[in-house]
Structure formats: structure tokens, C-alpha cells
Amino acid sequence: MLELTAEPLTAEAFAPFGDVIDARTSASFPINAGRTQRHHDLAKVETLGENARTLINIFVSQPVTLPLELTFLERHPLGSQAFMPLHTERFIVVVAAPGEEIHPGEVRAFVTDGRQGVNYHAGTWHAIQSVLAREGEFLVVDRGGDGSNCDEYPIQIRVTLNEA
Ligand SMILES: NC(=O)N[C@@H](O)C(=O)O
Numbered sequence: 001m002l003e004l005t006a007e008p009l010t011a012e013a014f015a016p017f018g019d020v021i022d023a024r025t026s027a028s029f030p031i032n033a034g035r036t037q038r039h040h041d042l043a044k045v046e047t048l049g050e051n052a053r054t055l056i057n058i059f060v061s062q063p064v065t066l067p068l069e070l071t072f073l074e075r076h077p078l079g080s081q082a083f084m085p086l087h088t089e090r091f092i093v094v095v096a097a098p099g100e101e102i103h104p105g106e107v108r109a110f111v112t113d114g115r116q117g118v119n120y121h122a123g124t125w126h127a128i129q130s131v132l133a134r135e136g137e138f139l140v141v142d143r144g145g146d147g148s149n150c151d152e153y154p155i156q157i158r159v160t161l162n163e164a
């Protein structure tokens, strides 16, 4: 069993796995006669393979209990997958870099602060959506199209939070 303590999510630490989506830290420019700030092009959306197209979805997820016990990580080889909380929901993120093997020592666990979203790059191994505390609602942008776009890798992981 791989035991991990979730660390606060930062764009730098997450860079090998994807993008952090956060209006507080991203550049923006005024549009609509200055009434709106556009935080532009925040994440790399990838849609690969036959008849690939971008899907916009809403996930309504029931909360997980801690410690979070995982039996697998998954990946989407044909596309990215972004999760943006709609009501400041915090969630657990467990990732490993793309590749055919997952090296336990290189698996990372993070916890978001409620304002952050994540975009997993194509092929990044990750835990399925794991919202904390209460039912969560997320805007999810990912890939539709032909072919199989979800591989699972069996691995036992227990994630704890080091918070009061
Ligand atoms: N299966 C699905 O649409 N969601 C998962 O990929 C996930 O990462 O939660």
C-alpha cells in the first residue's frame, strides 16, 4: 500500500502532470469595454484520434471519505481532462506522469483550495474525481470521439490530509 499525504496544489508542482486553472494567479486582459477581464488560454486542451471532439460536461460528485483508499489510477491517452469547481469545492488530486508504468515513488497527491481547477494532460495517470466534504459540481472539459480513451492501472494508494 502506497501511503501519501496530500500537499497543497501549486502550478509548479503540478506542471509535469497538467495545468492549474486559477483566475487569481493567471494573467488577464480587459474585454467588453473593460467590464470583463479575460483570463485567456489557461490550459492545454488535447483531443486526439478519430473523430475527436471537445466535450463540455458537468459532473455532480458525492464526497469521498478520508483517508482516501484507491485501487487504481486511470489515464486518457487520447485527450486532456479538466475539472473546474462551480461552488468552491475542494478535491483530492493524485497523479503520476504519463508512461506505460507507474513508479510508486513518483506518485503525487495534492489537495485544492476550492478556487483551483486542474487540467490533466493526455496520458497523465490520475485518480477519479474525489471531492471533499460535500456534494460537488464541476465543469469538465474532455475528449469525445472514436476509440478507447480510458486505461486503468491497478495500484493500492491511501491518501491522508495533514490538516487540523
Ligand atoms: N470517467 C470519467 O468521465 N471521469 C473520470 O475520467 C475522472 O477522471 O473522474
Ligand code: NI
Pocket: 074, 076, 081, 126, 128
Ligand atoms: Ni479521468
